[in-house]
Amino acid sequence: MEQPLIEITADGSPTLYLPKMDEHYHSVKGALAESLHVFIQTGFRHSILCPLTIFEVGFGTGLNAFLTLLESETSQRKVTYYTIELYPLSTEQVNMLQYPQIIAPENTFYFEAIHQAEWNTPIKISPYFTIHKIKGDLTRISLPSESFGLIYYDAFAPEKQPDMWSEEIFSKISDAMSPGGILTTYCAKGEVRRRLQQSGLTVERLPGPPGGKREILRATKL
Template sequence: MKRELIQTGDGSWTIQLPDWDEQYHSKHGAIAEAKHVFIQNGLQHKLASGSISSLSVLEFGFGTGLNALLTLGYARQHQIKIEYTGLEAFPVQQAEWQAMHYSEMLSMSPSDFEAMHQGPWEEPFAVDPKFTLLKRQITFDQLTASKEYDLIYFDAFGPRVQPELWQRELLSKTYEALKPGGVWVSYCAKGDVRRDLQALGYTVERLDGPPGKRHMLRATKP
């Protein structure tokens, strides 16, 4: 499938799939979307729920590594220890992630981003004393996890192009993977997804969305 790089509304870059008319991040702002959805309404929200010194994060859709890089920066700045697992069946190519220039835009060392992408798959490695990364090259339905994670970033391609990734059967894997009190967060606000999350037992909130999007969803496991 054809892939090309495009610059988004906030000046940051992402990968576009023209055949699907779909992007890895919002065309209104890749970094702005990631910060709003996953950091502000995911990570910061979860950390505000109590005195937390360490956290386990699972990302569905590691993609360009932007969400992981932002999480690393937050962990380092706030001295929170994070164990981060990213699922990605089709890893991006070196030429693609190098062209993103996220480190420069976030005033971070390029070596952080390089370490994330050049590190091994299927085994955890330390990017920073406060951040351990495990990259798994599997499809989402291959995940088997039970009460292992505090926070899930659900950053799959949208329901319009890959509806199978948003079905209740797959969403149930996220519910099983979370610890009690765990949080699921996504840019998606589709009504069917919200209702399926509720049917699984989540408490679901519809929140203000990132630039260019009216709403997003956050769900909490009781």
């Protein structure tokens, strides 16, 4: 993986940019705003499951994991958070983003603990949040059936990583979702919506984050 560059997005929060891939880790319209809207508001707060088991596709900078930990502490809701990443960032790259200082300086130690957590084993970060980081390729691993109540689908865009948005992948994800489970993603492309539907999920288009994408998707396993 090439060395990413730091860029400041429209809401003042930073993201990473991969020049050769011409891809950002978050929306340039607002990295923090996107994560809060797509994954916390539309996903975590919408789910009624408790305790909640989450599977995040694309650990990346750890922003979604950190926001989820903070939300789990606030709501006192126990979360087991699985996340997969093939190309983990270095500690130096992550620290340069300064997410804890922007979001919750008093909880910097939680952000550090998430990134320092050993890979491929469950690590309890707080009384309400346990993380299990998987270093691997989603297209090559198996997932347990009916195990996840919430999916954060945060892979790079379909035109950059088409194999991560295939009907085969979504069928694998659908099989791994528990009844009543939901999936949220920033991508609202028609082909993505149709593939989610073909995998047996009920899909709805929802408004995107303020100042960002017009629409996002939420899919439910009935």
